[in-house]
Amino acid sequence: MRHYKIALLSFLCLGTTIALGQAVKEDFKPSTKNQPGKEYPQVNSQGYARFKIEAPAADSVRVSLGLGGRGGTKLEKGEDGFWTGTTEGPMDEGFHYYHINVDGGTFNDPGAKNYYGSVRWESGIEIPAHDQDFYALKDVPHGKVEQILFPSPSSNTSRRAFVYTPPGYAQNQNKNYPVLYLQHGWGEDETAWSNQGHANLIMDNLIAEGTIEPFIIVMTYGMTNEIKFGGLRNFDITPFQTVMVDELIPYVDKNFRTVAEASHRAMAGLSMGGMETKMITLNKPDVFSYYGLLSGGTYAPEDVDKVDVKLIFLSCGSKERPEAIKAATEKLKEAGFPVASYISEGTAHEFQTWRRSLKEMAPKLFTK
Amino acid sequence: MRHYKIALLSFLCLGTTIALGQAVKEDFKPSTKNQPGKEYPQVNSQGYARFKIEAPAADSVRVSLGLGGRGGTKLEKGEDGFWTGTTEGPMDEGFHYYHINVDGGTFNDPGAKNYYGSVRWESGIEIPAHDQDFYALKDVPHGKVEQILFPSPSSNTSRRAFVYTPPGYAQNQNKNYPVLYLQHGWGEDETAWSNQGHANLIMDNLIAEGTIEPFIIVMTYGMTNEIKFGGLRNFDITPFQTVMVDELIPYVDKNFRTVAEASHRAMAGLSMGGMETKMITLNKPDVFSYYGLLSGGTYAPEDVDKVDVKLIFLSCGSKERPEAIKAATEKLKEAGFPVASYISEGTAHEFQTWRRSLKEMAPKLFTK
Numbered sequence: 097m098r099h100y101k102i103a104l105l106s107f108l109c110l111g112t113t114i115a116l117g118q119a120v121k122e123d124f125k126p127s128t129k130n131q132p133g134k135e136y137p138q139v140n141s142q143g144y145a146r147f148k149i150e151a152p153a154a155d156s157v158r159v160s161l162g163l164g165g166r167g168g169t170k171l172e173k174g175e176d177g178f179w180t181g182t183t184e185g186p187m188d189e190g191f192h193y194y195h196i197n198v199d200g201g202t203f204n205d206p207g208a209k210n211y212y213g214s215v216r217w218e219s220g221i222e223i224p225a226h227d228q229d230f231y232a233l234k235d236v237p238h239g240k241v242e243q244i245l246f247p248s249p250s251s252n253t254s255r256r257a258f259v260y261t262p263p264g265y266a267q268n269q270n271k272n273y274p275v276l277y278l279q280h281g282w283g284e285d286e287t288a289w290s291n292q293g294h295a296n297l298i299m300d301n302l303i304a305e306g307t308i309e310p311f312i313i314v315m316t317y318g319m320t321n322e323i324k325f326g327g328l329r330n331f332d333i334t335p336f337q338t339v340m341v342d343e344l345i346p347y348v349d350k351n352f353r354t355v356a357e358a359s360h361r362a363m364a365g366l367s368m369g370g371m372e373t374k375m376i377t378l379n380k381p382d383v384f385s386y387y388g389l390l391s392g393g394t395y396a397p398e399d400v401d402k403v404d405v406k407l408i409f410l411s412c413g414s415k416e417r418p419e420a421i422k423a424a425t426e427k428l429k430e431a432g433f434p435v436a437s438y439i440s441e442g443t444a445h446e447f448q449t450w451r452r453s454l455k456e457m458a459p460k461l462f463t464k
Numbered sequence: 465m466r467h468y469k470i471a472l473l474s475f476l477c478l479g480t481t482i483a484l485g486q487a488v489k490e491d492f493k494p495s496t497k498n499q500p501g502k503e504y505p506q507v508n509s510q511g512y513a514r515f516k517i518e519a520p521a522a523d524s525v526r527v528s529l530g531l532g533g534r535g536g537t538k539l540e541k542g543e544d545g546f547w548t549g550t551t552e553g554p555m556d557e558g559f560h561y562y563h564i565n566v567d568g569g570t571f572n573d574p575g576a577k578n579y580y581g582s583v584r585w586e587s588g589i590e591i592p593a594h595d596q597d598f599y600a601l602k603d604v605p606h607g608k609v610e611q612i613l614f615p616s617p618s619s620n621t622s623r624r625a626f627v628y629t630p631p632g633y634a635q636n637q638n639k640n641y642p643v644l645y646l647q648h649g650w651g652e653d654e655t656a657w658s659n660q661g662h663a664n665l666i667m668d669n670l671i672a673e674g675t676i677e678p679f680i681i682v683m684t685y686g687m688t689n690e691i692k693f694g695g696l697r698n699f700d701i702t703p704f705q706t707v708m709v710d711e712l713i714p715y716v717d718k719n720f721r722t723v724a725e726a727s728h729r730a731m732a733g734l735s736m737g738g739m740e741t742k743m744i745t746l747n748k749p750d751v752f753s754y755y756g757l758l759s760g761g762t763y764a765p766e767d768v769d770k771v772d773v774k775l776i777f778l779s780c781g782s783k784e785r786p787e788a789i790k791a792a793t794e795k796l797k798e799a800g801f802p803v804a805s806y807i808s809e810g811t812a813h814e815f816q817t818w819r820r821s822l823k824e825m826a827p828k829l830f831t832k
Contacts, residue, residue: 131584151569153523177568200545201519203571210578210585216499217578233622238613240627243658245606245668254601259608266719269637290611351634 120144120182127208129191129220134207143186143223145169147196147205152177154199161187161194161221168194188415189225190448191292193218211292215283215319220292225448230455231294236304237263241296246347250338255316257344258286259352260296262303262310272353274311274360274462277340277384278454279318279369281391286317289454292447298455308459314348316340318365318372333375341380362461364388364409366450378403386461390453391416391445394424397431406464409457411438413449436460488512488550495576497559497588502575511554511591513537515564515573520545522567529555529562529589536562556783557593558816559660561586579660583651583687588660593816598823599662604672605631609664614715618706623684625712626654627720628664630671630678640721642679642728642830645708645752646822647686647737649760654685657822660815666823676827682716684708686733686740701743709748730829732756732777734818746771754829758821759784759813762792765799774832777825779806781817804828 124138124146136148147159149171162169162183171179193213195202204210208219239262245254262273278295280288289295295313302308320336349356363384365373370392377387381403387395388409395408408428410421418439428435438456440449492506492514504516515527517539530537530551539547561581563570572578576587607630613622630641646663648656657663663681670676688704717724731752733741738760745755749771755763756777763776776796778789786807796803806824808817 133583149569151567153567154569155521155523155567198566198569198571199519199521199523201517201522201566202574203566204574206570206572206584215501216574233613235615235622238622241611243609243611243664245601247603254603254606296611 127221129209129222130207131209136207137221139223144183145187145221146182148178148180150178151198156199158197187223188443189223192221195219212285212287213283230301231297231451233297236300238300239263239296241290246344248339248343257314257316258290260313272355275354276313276362278313278315279365279372281367281369286315289315293451302458316344318369337376341383358383358385362386365392366390367392388457390450397427407460408435411453413440413443415444495589497577497590498575499577504575505589507591512551513555513589514550516546516548518546519566524567526565555591556811557591560589563587580653580655581651598669599665599819601665604668606668607631607664609658614712616707616711625682625684628681640723643722644681644730646681646683647733647740649735649737654683657683661819670826684712686737705744709751726751726753730754733760734758735760756825758818765796775828776803779821781808781811783812
């Protein structure tokens with residue numbers, strides 16, 4: 097079925113780009129985040145997304161993507177019992193979480209793979225980005241993503257973390273590596289940076305092209321306040337700080353060939369993970385030397401006055417509050433602190449911003 | 465709401481146990497396979513499962529579990545817009561895949577985690593088993609589950625595998641380990657043995673209690689015929705055999721400290737993975753010495769007549785066709801072949817059978 101449509105209405109909101117009077121091109125292809133063999137959801141070369149959901153006896157099917165708070169995209173029922181619909185405008189490049197609403201209930205799209213975000217496993221869709229090459233799966237040497245279970249006496253359990261070890265790690269038995277501790281955002285978990293962020297592929301590609309020296313990345317679960325919605329105001333960093341500094345780092349330093357010194361240890365995080373990074377790096381100034389806040393706030397000169405920091409990296413998307421990042425960077429620079437910043441063009445508080453931020457940050461780590 | 469019910473009707477079918485005149489105990493708890501913080505689905509001490517799904521405007525909500533082919537469990541709508549219902553009888557112990565049907569469409573339960581089975585990401589639920597201790601997460605040294613991306617010229621891509629390395633692997637740099645190549649079933653993928661099967665925890669526990677010598681497990685994707693339904697009749701093992709024997713094994717032997725000899729290499733698989741194991745072990749008799757078919761068929765003496773096999777392990781659930789396993793075992797024994805078999809009591813063609821089979825098989829591997 098050919099389907100042309102003029103996007104008369106368009107609103108600037110999360111994940112949606114303004115597009116006035118643009119004809120929808122009928123070159124839709126299955127999203128790369130679909131389950132194997134699933135034809136829908138689809139995306140076209142302009143960034144429109146199209147959905148197709150089977151629910152023959154339903155009265156209403158909506159998709160949360162498209163117009164954000166305005167109710168997303170309403171699907172229409174065909175005679176075959178399938179509901180279809182296309183977003184009213186093109187989406188931002190990169191990865192988006194979404195879900196569908198069937199007769200008032202929240203479900204996932206049976207065609208899409210699931211990604212942990214918003215404190216639930218959500219559907220995911222990928223709008224091909226012009227710069228997708230830097231996180232593509234290529235024919236280069238690949239590192240590993242290792243799931244470890246490390247003892248956590250403070251939480252009385254074994255906790256999970258994922259550890260990226262670069263290509264060559266197994267062969268170069270005499271080499272020790274710096275470590276980046278990299279945190280996810282609110283409602284996500286330790287799977288986010290690999291699954292949504294492709295952190296391992298970003299690293300493999302940067303290493304293959306010689307842009308960075310190999311290092312290890314450690315990713316663990318940072319929702320220490322667990323499933324308390326709206327609890328960020330009363331956020332207590334202590335439980336997670338204990339897990340990170342007293343339990344995870346010693347375990348990693350014992351079980352991987354690390355350079356076990358603050359001078360070769362970085363912490364960074366996105367969104368809430370940036371807030372955690374700021375708190376922990378300032379509470380424990382002897383543990384990390386490189387700090388990264390990705391859409392996760394800023395440091396002021398007085399924050400880091402008594403701290404031996406080698407680099408502060410600040411970033412966000414151009415659709416967030418880039419002026420805050422720029423102003424903070426300027427102040428830190430003026431005060432003589434080592435700082436670098438990055439604004440991701442055309443993206444919001446979503447993973448494309450953070451994939452790009454990791455790519456920009458990685459070459460600046462462990463260089464001093 | 466208290467809810468007593470006499471199970472008047474009861475049918476013997478997949479995942480359901482006969483229970484006549486049994487009162488349903490109101491000691492329901494969230495399934496251990498739920499998403500963090502989700503109250504439903506729940507299970508009680510008798511093995512009943514209870515579901516609660518929000519869909520205020522739906523006309524019909526059913527759960528695929530409960531009475532198998534007879535349409536599963538029909539949920540009833542409450543005034544709060546939530547649909548609830550309890551299975552008509554207790555379920556078999558262990559892990560079950562399921563999905564829900566909302567007004568004719570197939571969706572997952574928003575409360576449950578998802579597991580790849582039936583060629584889609586399905587909801588999963590866990591009925592606590594009397595012997596669940598052997599795959600529990602305990603305070604013992606834990607091995608790693610490492611995601612590798614290995615080059616596959618035959619399929620022109622990098623393919624994913626998961627590699628379990630036992631505790632101590634990183635420290636004992638002079639030790640080399642035997643390897644078990646362990647395959648999933650039809651419609652599953654390389655995540656199944658860790659996620660549904662808890663293979664890593666089974667190994668950690670067996671090693672901690674001194675029941676086995678540590679070995680490596682490698683798990684990769686075996687659906688070489690990809691998403692062709694009903695295609696098992698015309699199954700061509702060649703593409704997967706090439707990936708396994710010519711690409712994966714050399715990569716593992718190069719990148720892990722293995723004993724790279726047939727005498728220290730095993731292959732086993734569940735269901736379709738057993739069929740693949742049988743085909744590959746017989747086509748490539750110089751590659752593996754230990755063979756395991758878990759609910760995956762049998763070997764006849766004439767199959768292995770010209771093969772230097774150190775052990776054949778055959779297993780299935782008591783609700784499958786145990787007489788076939790017993791008969792094949794007897795024939796192999798009479799013909800003088802080294803064979804061991806195991807029947808999992810009270811389980812069907814599901815993961816509890818295979819968790820137990822791995823636990824029974826592991827101590828018999830690499831002992832000759």
